[in-house]
Amino acid sequence: MEKEPVQVDQVASLNDLANEMPMREVWHHKDILRNEIIAGVTGFFAISYIIVVNPAILKDAGIPMDLSIFATIFSSFFGCMVMAFWANAPIILTPGMGVNAFFTYTIVVNMGLSWQEALGIAAVSSFVYMLIAFTRVSTILSASIPESLKHGITAGIGLYLVEIGLEKAGLIVAGKSSLIELGDLTQPTPLLALFGLALSLILYLRKVKGNFFIAIVATSLLAFFLGVKDSGTPTVDLARLGQYHKIVFQNDFSSFFTIPFILAAFSMTMILVFESMGLVQGLLPNQKKFKKTFEGGSVTTFLSGFMGTSPTVAAAESASGIESGGRTGVMALVAGLLFLLSLLFVPLLAYVPSAAIAPVIIITGALMMAAIAGIDLSDFSEWFPAFLIIVLIPFTNSISTGLAFGFVAYPIMKLAxxxxxxxTGPLYLLGGLFLLDLVFSTLL
Incomplete structure (x- = not known):
């Protein structure tokens, strides 16, 4: 018997309906489909900088930048397809910022291993991540995390996004007498960003459909007419695609039993498992999709190393798409297709300047900060570990470091x-593992 379509008026909102809707049904609801497409486009533009930034970082590890661009695009496309068809989740997977820095500067530059050995470490770490994701261990770990820490993770990622957005906007810069200071407001980038921020806020408050996307396009057009353009965007020569095989399946496991390999693999495993868990729990509008999303993320992470790039994680910038109405895998599908199309149009990304993207990231981060309301501020032992997560994620520029301090502090304060x-027992284990990770990280 044919299933009757769900009526939009049976739920409180389109977002509530989309939260529970299988992806195949989205195509029958024009309003929801439009929201998902806009969300996918918005999310893609918010994270599109990864196409250039990730190869630039991996270049310092010795991976050719032009070939690394292909690896970044293909791994992101594959990850988005997994999120769309396996998890039906509005999550964009890309090579992770922070993880790529650990890959390059800790494993290769500081420890002296080759980029091929670093890819071997990534494969081992992501295989352990995959084992955890596809067993009850992931459910046990997720259930053992206190609500205060979960809310702290969401707020911490939000504050991290705000910091990234302000930096991309040129509104904050490294200070001479302090860590950060106000940027030069006489420069075009900060002024454009302030215009984009004002426009984004107005459209958002007025509940205009496609608000963030409209603001990105309008700010980009203004930047074009004013002659403002980000520099350093490389041109992808598709003729080089024939050389891509040089970085595929180059994983080197020859130093598998050495101390540096083991320590690096342990630290990367901690980063991948708990950064991914924190991101997914902090981003997903529907937590019922956690298991499938976590599983899909682990598969993409495992395969990304064989594609020639550092491991993928859920992009925090997915939140900008979710705030634009993304609730299903259609958002991920649209973003994935745009990643694939970017092979032809990467140079055009130069016409979407940082000033256009930054306001969306700032507002999205601010909205995620609302999770603080779920933390019990009357209990110091509950909110202080969450506070450590919130402030140390942006201050250390590392999601895993912020998680480590919060998860170590929580059981200590309860014991006191x-x-x-x-x-719970698993939480003691997590605290101990994070403590070991902090210790090992200082030794690497």
């Missing part, structure tokens, strides 16, 4: 109060 019944 004699409230051991509030800490």
């Amino acid at each position: 109060l004699g409230r051991t019944y509030e800490v």
Whole structure:
């Protein structure tokens, strides 16, 4: 018997309906489909900088930049397809910022391993991540995390996005007498960003459909007519695609039993598992999709190393698409197709300047900061570990470091109060593992 289509008026909102809707049904609801497409486009533009930035970082590890661009695009496309058809989740997967820095500057530059050995470490770490994702361990770990820490993770990622957005906008810069200071407001980039921020806020508050996307396009057009353009965007020569095989399946496991390989693999495993878990839990509008999303992310992470790039993770910038109405895998599908099309149009990304993208990232991060309301501020032992996560993620420029301090502090504070019944066995284990990770990280 044919299933009757769900009526939009049976739920409180289109977003509520889309949250529970299989991807195949989205195509029958024009309003939801439009929201998902706009969300996919918005999310793609918010994270599109990864196409250039990730290869630039991996170049310092010795991976040719032009070939690394192909690896970044293909791994992102594959990850988005997995999110669309396996998890039906509005999550964009790309090579992770932070993870790529660990890959390049810790494993290759500081430890002296080759980029091929770093790819071998990434494969081992992501294989462990995949084992955890496809077993009950992931469910146990997720259930053992206190609500205060979960809200802290969401707010911490939000504050991290705000910092990224302000930096991309040129509104904050490295200070001479302090960590950060106000940028030069006489320069075109900060002024354009302020215009984009004002426009984005107005459209958002007025509940205009496609608000963020409209603001990105309008700011980009203004930048074009004013002659403002980001520099350093490389041109992808598709003729070089024939050389892409030089970085595919180059994983080197020859130093598998050495101490540096083991320590690096342990630290990367901690980063991948718990950064991915924190990001997915912090981003997903529908937590029922956590298991499938976590599983799909692990598969993409495992395969990305064989594609010639550092591991993929859920992009925090997915939140900009979600705020634009993304609730299903259609958002990921649209973003993935745009990644593939970017092979032809990467130079055009130069016409979408940082000033156009930054306001969306800032507002999205601010909205995620609302998760602080879910933290019990009357209990210091609950909110202080969450506070550590919130401030240390942006201050250390590392999601995994912020998580580590929060997860170590939580059981210690409960033990100090004699409230051991509030800490589960897995949480003690997580605290211990994060402590080991912090110790090992100082030794690498």
